[in-house]
Amino acid sequence: MPPSTSxxxxxxxxxxxxxxxxxxxxxxxxxxxxxxxxxxxxxEEVARRAGVSIGTLYNRFPTRPALIEAVFADRLEKIAGFAxxxxxxxxxxxxxxxxxxxxxxxxxxxxxxxxxxxxxLADSPENQGLRRQIxxxxxxxxxxxxxxxxxxxxLAIEDLAFVVWGIxxxxxxxxxxxxxxxxxxLALMLDGFRADxxxxxxxxxxPPEAAHAAAPGCDPAADSDSVPDPSPGPGRxxxx
Amino acid sequence: MPPSTSxxxxxxxxxxxxxxxxxxxxxxxxxxxxxxxxxxxxxEEVARRAGVSIGTLYNRFPTRPALIEAVFADRLEKIAGFAxxxxxxxxxxxxxxxxxxxxxxxxxxxxxxxxxxxxxLADSPENQGLRRQIxxxxxxxxxxxxxxxxxxxxLAIEDLAFVVWGIxxxxxxxxxxxxxxxxxxLALMLDGFRADxxxxxxxxxxPPEAAHAAAPGCDPAADSDSVPDPSPGPGRxxxx
DNA sequence: CACGAAGGTGAGGTCATCCTCAAGTTCATA
DNA sequence: TATGAACTTGAGGATGACCTCACCTTCGTG
Numbered sequence: 001m002p003p004s005t006s007x008x009x010x011x012x013x014x015x016x017x018x019x020x021x022x023x024x025x026x027x028x029x030x031x032x033x034x035x036x037x038x039x040x041x042x043x044e045e046v047a048r049r050a051g052v053s054i055g056t057l058y059n060r061f062p063t064r065p066a067l068i069e070a071v072f073a074d075r076l077e078k079i080a081g082f083a084x085x086x087x088x089x090x091x092x093x094x095x096x097x098x099x100x101x102x103x104x105x106x107x108x109x110x111x112x113x114x115x116x117x118x119x120x121l122a123d124s125p126e127n128q129g130l131r132r133q134i135x136x137x138x139x140x141x142x143x144x145x146x147x148x149x150x151x152x153x154x155l156a157i158e159d160l161a162f163v164v165w166g167i168x169x170x171x172x173x174x175x176x177x178x179x180x181x182x183x184x185x186l187a188l189m190l191d192g193f194r195a196d197x198x199x200x201x202x203x204x205x206x207p208p209e210a211a212h213a214a215a216p217g218c219d220p221a222a223d224s225d226s227v228p229d230p231s232p233g234p235g236r237x238x239x240x
Numbered sequence: 241m242p243p244s245t246s247x248x249x250x251x252x253x254x255x256x257x258x259x260x261x262x263x264x265x266x267x268x269x270x271x272x273x274x275x276x277x278x279x280x281x282x283x284e285e286v287a288r289r290a291g292v293s294i295g296t297l298y299n300r301f302p303t304r305p306a307l308i309e310a311v312f313a314d315r316l317e318k319i320a321g322f323a324x325x326x327x328x329x330x331x332x333x334x335x336x337x338x339x340x341x342x343x344x345x346x347x348x349x350x351x352x353x354x355x356x357x358x359x360x361l362a363d364s365p366e367n368q369g370l371r372r373q374i375x376x377x378x379x380x381x382x383x384x385x386x387x388x389x390x391x392x393x394x395l396a397i398e399d400l401a402f403v404v405w406g407i408x409x410x411x412x413x414x415x416x417x418x419x420x421x422x423x424x425x426l427a428l429m430l431d432g433f434r435a436d437x438x439x440x441x442x443x444x445x446x447p448p449e450a451a452h453a454a455a456p457g458c459d460p461a462a463d464s465d466s467v468p469d470p471s472p473g474p475g476r477x478x479x480x
Numbered sequence: 481c482a483c484g485a486a487g488g489t490g491a492g493g494t495c496a497t498c499c500t501c502a503a504g505t506t507c508a509t510a
Numbered sequence: 511t512a513t514g515a516a517c518t519t520g521a522g523g524a525t526g527a528c529c530t531c532a533c534c535t536t537c538g539t540g
Binding site: 118120152155159161162165166168169170173174177178180181183184185187188189190191192193194196197198199201202203204205206207210 | 358360392395399401402405406408409410413414417418420421423424425427428429430431432433434436437438439441442443444445446447450
């Protein structure tokens with residue numbers, strides 16, 4: 001794979017040629033290392049594989065999130081593509097299911113993306129647009145599937161996080177030993193989303209404003225006021 | 241809470257009184273720290289909270305797994321208790337669902353246990369007995385629920401790992417912001433386990449011999465021969 | 481070509497954790 | 511109470527990752 005020559009989007013000032021080349025080398029190196037060891041690899045190792053010094057890495061990407069951001073920038077576009085393809089499917093349920101399959105397959109194929117998806121990294125403000133686009137498409141996918149009578153009416157878009165989170169863990173635990181097992185996990189979850197499976201749910205979905213806080217990059221501080229349990233509630237009310 | 245005076249099971253030689261006391265102090269300190277910060281807390285901090293030196297900690301527990309083991313030894317018994325209670329329920333489905341609820345609640349209430357459950361720590365050979373007992377009870381729970389026509393016939397006991405893994409991630413991401421949300425995730429998964437939800441599954445369950453390898457404590461080596469994908473298989477066959 | 485700004489370099493300071501071990505202390509037995 | 515084995519202690523070496531910065535190199539423009 002030749003080094004990617006993609007220039008940074010909305011560049012304030014164009015990078016000098018050597019800097020741009022090194023940026024590409026770093027992103028390529030990081031992409032490969034992230035893919036099979038996760039996004040927590042040592043940055044020194046990324047620099048080493050890229051063939052540049054650690055100082056250069058920090059010049060281009062002052063923080064780890066900045067590097068992660070750059071590495072996974074294209075994934076959002078890819079996902080948006082999946083969502084569009086799904087919406088083009090005449091069968092609403094199949095479109096929905098295939099969309100989740102595609103996203104999960106991305107997780108299964110790239111440990112780095114799996115980390116990013118599960119931990120909610122790469123939430124930069126600049127791809128806010130893509131994010132909303134994907135969100136809108138997902139909302140439509142869900143609406144469509146509900147109208148077709150295939151999906152349970154009480155499923156919220158926020159519930160799809162359960163899929164990403166769950167699959168992320170299954171992938172992490174079983175990729176080495178049963179690389180396709182996540183498909184079974186996904187199929188089971190999907191069956192729980194069907195209309196004919198619906199039994200009353202014990203809790204409301206994650207409120208959207210909480211969704212942002214639910215996948216923090218990493219804030220070691222901010223431990224002060226933990227959210228109090230809103231209702232004492234009866235113990236054990238899984239379903240009824 | 242007074243320091244636990246529990247002596248180590250099957251003691252080869254009884255500890256001297258001061259050593260036994262320190263062991264209890266260490267376990268208590270670790271239990272508390274693990275519970276709200278996870279099992280990766282610095283061992284020096286455990287020693288500090290216990291009021292003993294780091295050297296003493298290493299005397300009592302030569303490795304971190306040994307300490308984790310000791311801290312969570314009682315949980316297996318607790319879970320066995322849940323399984324027995326579940327089997328006593330005249331309603332097979334409710335017994336099954338309540339059992340999973342109880343286990344997940346343990347995860348939600350104790351971040352350390354959540355780690356242990358998700359990562360498959362604390363698999364010491366000595367509570368092999370308890371493990372088998374729990375496994376047998378779970379098999380019975382599943383069989384019973386299937387016979388009652390409530391549970392899909394193709395659910396395997398290994399599939400319950402998806403629940404533990406998935407809930408672990410949901411708890412980790414949302415405990416601070418929506419401490420009861422895991423119940424919704426569980427309820428959705430449970431609906432996927434019901435007989436009336438069943439659609440063909442795309443993959444066989446995790447083979448039992450692989451289950452052991454699926455949740456490694458931590459082996460930085462052993463990276464050599466990764467398991468090859470057994471069948472090239474058709475892309476995208478989530479459900480049909 | 482020459483010059484200044486942009487960029488590259490990597491040794492080394494910082495930090496957090498792990499784990500050891502030689503010396504001192506305490507327990508339990510006679 | 512005396513003695514030795516068991517136990518405790520905590521300074522400190524080892525590790526690994528992070529990040530900086532003073533100095534050198536390269537680019538690109540005039």
